Amino acid sequence: MSRSSGRSSPLTPYLQVAPLALIMLAMVGVPLITVVLLSFWQSDGISIYPEFTWANYAQVLTSPVTLTLFLNTLKYAALTLVATILIGFTCSYFLVFHVRNLKWQIGLFLLCTIPFWTSNVIRMVSWIPFLGREGVFNQALISAGMIDQPLDILLYSDFAVVLTYIHLFTLFMIVPIFNSMAKINPNLIEAARDAGASGWQILWTVIVPLSRTGIALGSIFVVTLVMGDFFVVRVMSGGQSASVVSAMKNQIDQLFYPEAAAMAVLLIVVVLLMVSAILRIVDIRSELAK
């Protein structure tokens, strides 16, 4: 607390917080409240009536489609999470423990961000000519004599969806893991080696436990991004698969706003549960405070 101005009043901290608080209220608070309100209103497909009803929730919670949608979305999230953790951990490990030179570390790190210089849509769509029936990959496999028929599973499939997620979101895993790995004191690794630990033992007993904050933060990013996506699912599955949000999009297109709002509230609850589960496993606050 600086008292140098001599004019600091009890109001000062509130005034300092006010701009951010107002922006958060307007951009996050109001829309959220609107969605929650809307989920309790009635509609008949043409217009919406501001009258209280449980019907939207009853419909969402009793429909077998909801469960299928959530399971499908969770499947995407789980597959993407596993793959991004593996890739993110490996890349960070390489950057921190093999590329000791700071200039090279920064250079390679920037290299990881190059895909971000263009839009998500372009990055996603550029997989299509690569993975398609007549695409580069199938052609290469055929001319290498490894397959006779082009593989259909490559594009407009769950595979394509998950692959795109991994491509889009791995950096969100690399950054926090790199950050927590870079904080590991190299002496700890020497201390483990001094105790006779092999490379794998050092990895499991020292590096993985000390990277868990980064893994948890990255997991939160990846899980929330996948759970909230509808565009990748729609394009890369060729309309054959749906996620929670893509179903919501359909409902909105058909002007069933209250049902979509109820679904949105349910999604928020599920994501909150997942995030709090992650936070229970790893105490991010205490680790970040260090």
Next chain:
Amino acid sequence: MSDLSRIDIQSVTKLYGTARAVNNVDLVIEGGSYCCMIGPSGCGKTTLLRMIAGHEEPSSGMIKIGGQDVTHAKTGNRGTALMFQNYALFPHLSLTDNVAFSLRIKGIATDTRRQNAREMLERVQLGHLADRLPSELSGGQQQRVALARALITNPKVLLLDEPLSALDEFLRLRMRVELKRLQNELGITFIHVTHTQPEAIALADQVVVMDHGLIEQAASPHDIYNHPHSPYVARFMGGQNVLTGTVSSTSGDTAIVTSAAGVSYDLPSAPGVVQGAEIRFSVRRDRIQVIPAPAARNGLTGKVINTEYQGTFVKVALDTGSREEFIIYMPDDTWFARPIEIGETIHASWQPATSHHLKGTNNSTGTPLED
């Protein structure tokens, strides 16, 4: 035990690029002894320690522990344990699991290794904190955990890399006593790297003074202090004045050396002490008397530039016209009987036998590093 923990270092060299961090070093450390390696930063003492621990491989030469060649043996498999300067405790593990770490690596069952770790923690008086995390401990406690973790493997040799440098003065003195006690109890070899002279003198059976990758002198603290090998050792270990003179004559077993100021000094003759040669010799600061008139021999005259009361003695610094201050430790009662003012010119004198010829040629200033 003592033969098992004897260390032989034979013509060991460590190159970093073209820099010689350790330059063709030979050293024998007796089993069960307390050895202190001392020198300024970058003198190669830590590199030598790390090569004994197996964290660095020598570029050439051989290291033997208990007669066995361990030059290329795996770290953690050669009977050594290293205690790191900043302790390197695992922040995610409790004290018990920190201490039990090497047992876990060996695949010892959880209950057994925790039991052993608790016993070791009791031994360093930390049994009551066994379930805490390292971050909840004070510096002195962390150090004792690091010690317990190093000792649980029953090493033949314990290597300590500046173990006391992170502690405050009070704790440092207490831990120093504890280290010595522990070493007596265990009877294993301790190798302790430090850059603090009193630490080395107080702890060691053998002091190894290093500079620029070379061992300047390896001897008992008494020998190092009373018979320094070179001007560098004399200056670095402290408590000595280094003087320069030219041999003007030799006869039988004595030589007469004349300083630039024209004063003669009696020194024992030795190889290299021939007429016309420039030699250096040391005089212990606490073996010098202040006399009323200029001494004809074995003394000098200078202007007092500083006095410092040290409790049991008074440190008087003289400007004698050379680049180096000449320092006298006067007993405090002598000084208080007739205090000396700054700016006064005084005369010093000492017994001829106090002058010690410095055979070595390393004439670097060896200023002790202050942390």
